[in-house]
Amino acid sequence: MFGYVLVNKPELKIKEFDLYRAYYCGICHSLKKEYGLTGRMTLNYDMTFLALLLSDLYDKEDCDYTARCLAHLSQKHQEKRNEYSDYCADMCIFLSYFKGLDDWNDEKTFRGWFIKNSLKRKADKVRQKYPEKTSKIEKQLDMLSILESAGNVPLDKAAKAFGDIMGEIFVYEDDIWKDDMYKVGFYLGKFIYLLDAYEDIEKDIEKGNYNPFKELYEKAKETGDYDGFDEQALSFLMMMISECTDAFERLPLIENAEIMRNILYSGVWVRYTNCKESRLKERTKDGSI
Secondary structure, three states: OOOOOOOOHHHOOHHHHHHHHHHHHHHHHHHHHHHHHHHHOOOOHHHHHHHHHHHHHOOOOOEEEEEEEOOEEEEEEEEEEOHHHHHHHHHHHHHHHHHHHHHHHHHOOHHHHHHHHHHHHHHHHHHHHOHHHHHHHHHHHHHHHHHHHHOOOOHHHHHHHHHHHHHHHHOOOOOOOHHHHHHHHHHHHHHHHHHHHHHHHHHHHHHOOOOOOHHHHHHHHHHOOHHHHHHHHHHHHHHHHHHHHHHHOOOOOOOOHHHHHHHHHOHHHHHHHHHHHHHHHHHHHHOOO
């Protein structure tokens, strides 16, 4: 359930994309330094957005480096590192461990087995760093698992559980920005959860997995009104991102603000658009429309 908080690269200036990539590479460096090569596989764009947000909000001085790595062997690349890149690396590890554990428990996939075993000690290390925060996250993960196992629960209830997880992760300091940071994470988390469900609806129905859009999709399948399903899903997603951006715009952000606006107003819709277009092609091909 990661990789939805993307930049819309064609809409960014070159220097803005270079800055975004520098933060991404900074988290990658932190993962390798603290958790080795297997830690790097947990790197995701969602936490890069958080690193940009925290770095701008708290105006912490970045340490700039140039380095080579396996992904950039031919030339050196820029890295921006600070305490927030380390924090985001820790959250990458913790969330990825539980995603692997969930995949193993639900579907017994090799990928799930490999992730849960390779990240278990690393996740324990994160627990030691942030005992209170990780305890809250684990309680919400348990709640999400219970809700999904129950099956027929309201759409917003399941999304709220994941929203609470992301809200907790986005709050770094107990200060005047705490409430708005929680709201940014909370509504972004709900958006991610629902977009992931929108993407996986056919697969989840086929496998008998819980999906909050199942009832709406099956009704659309009966009537042939797939456009209506897409519009309903879009309306839920727009409500979530609207609340997220409302809280975001209250924060005193300057340096990285335009990159983050690119992400929240444009980039987060890239996968929705791609998924919708892909489905349209499939339905046209098999005569569903």
